[in-house]
Amino acid sequence: MAEAKEEQIWEALKGVRFPGMSRDIVSFGFVRAVAVEGATAHVALEVATRDQAAVATLRAESERAVAAVPGVERVVVDLKASTPPSREESAQQAIARNPELIPEVAAVIAVASGKGGVGKSTVAANLAIALARVGRRVGLLDVDIYGPSVPTMLGIHDRPVVVGGKIRPFERYGVKAMSLGFILDDDTPVIWRGPMVMRAIEQMLGDVDWGALDVMVLDLPPGTGDAQLTVTQKIAVSGAVIVTTPQDVALIDARKGLQMFRKVDVPVLGIVENMSTFVCPHCGTETHVFRHGGGERTARELGVPFLGGIPLDPAIAEGGDSGRPIVVEDPDGPHGAAFARVAEAVLEALAVTARE
Numbered sequence: 001m002a003e004a005k006e007e008q009i010w011e012a013l014k015g016v017r018f019p020g021m022s023r024d025i026v027s028f029g030f031v032r033a034v035a036v037e038g039a040t041a042h043v044a045l046e047v048a049t050r051d052q053a054a055v056a057t058l059r060a061e062s063e064r065a066v067a068a069v070p071g072v073e074r075v076v077v078d079l080k081a082s083t084p085p086s087r088e089e090s091a092q093q094a095i096a097r098n099p100e101l102i103p104e105v106a107a108v109i110a111v112a113s114g115k116g117g118v119g120k121s122t123v124a125a126n127l128a129i130a131l132a133r134v135g136r137r138v139g140l141l142d143v144d145i146y147g148p149s150v151p152t153m154l155g156i157h158d159r160p161v162v163v164g165g166k167i168r169p170f171e172r173y174g175v176k177a178m179s180l181g182f183i184l185d186d187d188t189p190v191i192w193r194g195p196m197v198m199r200a201i202e203q204m205l206g207d208v209d210w211g212a213l214d215v216m217v218l219d220l221p222p223g224t225g226d227a228q229l230t231v232t233q234k235i236a237v238s239g240a241v242i243v244t245t246p247q248d249v250a251l252i253d254a255r256k257g258l259q260m261f262r263k264v265d266v267p268v269l270g271i272v273e274n275m276s277t278f279v280c281p282h283c284g285t286e287t288h289v290f291r292h293g294g295g296e297r298t299a300r301e302l303g304v305p306f307l308g309g310i311p312l313d314p315a316i317a318e319g320g321d322s323g324r325p326i327v328v329e330d331p332d333g334p335h336g337a338a339f340a341r342v343a344e345a346v347l348e349a350l351a352v353t354a355r356e
């Protein structure tokens with residue numbers, strides 16, 4: 001019988017779901033490597049969960065799925081299971097790390113990228129609204145002091161008010177929002193902003209009346225500079241969502257972003273591939289603008305879960321420019337649905353890492 005192809009093994013593993021979750025173990029990023037040697041298939045799995053029963057089930061189901069591939073007679077599963085801190089432990093750590101800053105925020109998600117202009121702010125704003133639409137209490141904090149986008153994206157042009165010594169966040173589309181852009185004038189010299197980063201970010205966290213939130217989404221500036229480090233030092237970030245586009249250069253930068261978060265022990269929840277395909281508004285044909293292969297392959301190359309792809313569409317840019325993001329403008333359309341899937345994947349990724 002012909003030797004099985006690695007691609008067939010990957011396909012088979014896509015049929016294995018994480019117990020109790022809707023997604024498969026490939027898109028969760030648990031499959032780290034696959035190799036075929038004659039009739040033997042090797043599969044390397046890396047799972048971060050506290051649920052031991054789920055780990056045993058995953059091993060058995062992966063073995064069964066791969067054994068069913070024609071040409072495979074033996075399956076060797078190399079499984080590494082690590083136990084992340086429990087939800088309680090992470091909450092305690094979070095509070096220990098920020099007794100004053102944001103004690104009532106259950107999870108903080110940093111939306112980041114190595115490269116500028118890939119759509120972090122677009123993803124952050126739409127993700128925040130999509131999370132609010134499924135009933136989460138959500139905050140959106142724009143930490144990009146060089147180019148704040150949240151005011152424009154959410155169509156907020158007022159100045160914030162101070163009540164009882166705290167800055168009151170804006171509320172738009174079910175999301176509490178704050179941005180340095182609300183406070184800084186457009187003509188505040190950038191040279192002032194650098195040294196202000198640390199203090200400004202602390203203020204945006206601690207002096208704003210966020211109240212109790214299930215999730216705070218942070219829109220980070222591009223790269224791996226002061227702002228990113230300040231955030232990870234000042235508060236316990238539950239996970240990072242890396243935004244990338246499908247070009248090779250963007251991938252190199254995404255990798256840098258990943259490494260930064262790994263170095264500071266912030267779990268990477270996965271990547272969102274933005275501008276992944278172009279859907280022709282006239283004929284509906286889907287074109288891979290940059291390169292073919294899709295976000296899944298990208299995630300595999302980067303060794304992280306794939307949280308979903310967002311097509312390239314002028315309607316998404318217009319949504320951001322007009323202050324009515326696409327998930328508000330057209331929640332049930334294809335792009336609204338794409339963001340809803342990303343939101344669901346983010347919630348699942350958070351749930352799996354904190355699962356008992």
Ligand SMILES: Nc1ncnc2c1ncn2[C@@H]1O[C@H](COP(=O)(O)OP(=O)(O)OP(=O)(O)O)[C@@H](O)[C@H]1O
Pocket residue numbers: 113115116117118119120121122123144147149220221222274275310311312313314315316317318320321
């Ligand atoms: N999927 C998309 N389709 C079409 N346009 C998009 C898409 N995503 C983002 N854009 C547009 O691309 C531009 C850059 O997006 P955005 O500001 O979200 O990127 P960013 O990564 O936050 O940039 P920066 O690094 O400057 O903070 C914006 O004009 C935005 O409207």
Ligand SMILES: [Mg+2]
Pocket residue numbers: 120121122144147149219220221
């Ligand atoms: Mg931005």
